[in-house]
Amino acid sequence: MMVNPQEMFRPGDALLVVDVQNDFCPGGALPIEHGDEVVAALNPWIDAAQKRCIPIFLSRDWHPSGHPSFAANGGSWPVHCLQDTRGAALHSELLIPEGAEIVTKGTRFDQDQLSVFDQTGLSDKLRADGIRRLWVGGLALDVCVLASVLDGCREGFDVQLLLAGCRPVTAEGGREALEKMRQAGAEIVE
Numbered sequence: 596m597m598v599n600p601q602e603m604f605r606p607g608d609a610l611l612v613v614d615v616q617n618d619f620c621p622g623g624a625l626p627i628e629h630g631d632e633v634v635a636a637l638n639p640w641i642d643a644a645q646k647r648c649i650p651i652f653l654s655r656d657w658h659p660s661g662h663p664s665f666a667a668n669g670g671s672w673p674v675h676c677l678q679d680t681r682g683a684a685l686h687s688e689l690l691i692p693e694g695a696e697i698v699t700k701g702t703r704f705d706q707d708q709l710s711v712f713d714q715t716g717l718s719d720k721l722r723a724d725g726i727r728r729l730w731v732g733g734l735a736l737d738v739c740v741l742a743s744v745l746d747g748c749r750e751g752f753d754v755q756l757l758l759a760g761c762r763p764v765t766a767e768g769g770r771e772a773l774e775k776m777r778q779a780g781a782e783i784v785e
Contacts, residue, residue, distance in 0.1 A: 630734050709738060745775065
């Protein structure tokens with residue numbers, strides 16, 4: 596059954612697109628296999644949200660050069676999403692409607708911020724705006740999307756994961772992430 600995004604949204608919803616940035620797509624510094632394919636899956640949801648006046652939030656990693664997630668600084672990842680670089684930019688084909696809010700994370704020098712809720716103030720903003728249900732997609736399913744979905748559930752939001760709009764770093768990591776999300780109460784929208 597095909598899901599029509601326009602028919603899914605209702606008052607109290609918001610759309611959260613996680614880290615669809617050049618460095619996480621083919622040719623980037625930390626490419627996720629087929630990461631760019633999420634753009635075609637997420638754009639109809641972004642378009643429908645805009646038409647239905649559903650708030651849209653786009654997160655981005657926005658790392659300083661000495662970020663602790665980088666291998667040179669003791670982290671697990673190569674240098675990626677450096678502030679003000681092409682790699683940190685949102686994918687050029689991703690719809691970014693006027694009024695969409697950019698949520699910046701990963702700026703701290705003392706810790707990583709995988710979740711869009713980690714010290715960004717997003718949960719307070721959503722509650723203040725009367726948001727109860729989040730539709731989530733982006734990159735990577737088993738890293739920042741996972742952390743954001745788990746935090747969204749912990750914060751009391753009804754979280755719907757747009758599976759077609761996500762790609763994992765690894766297939767096994769993706770399977771484990773989906774199980775963790777289900778256990779946390781998120782609904783997986785196939």
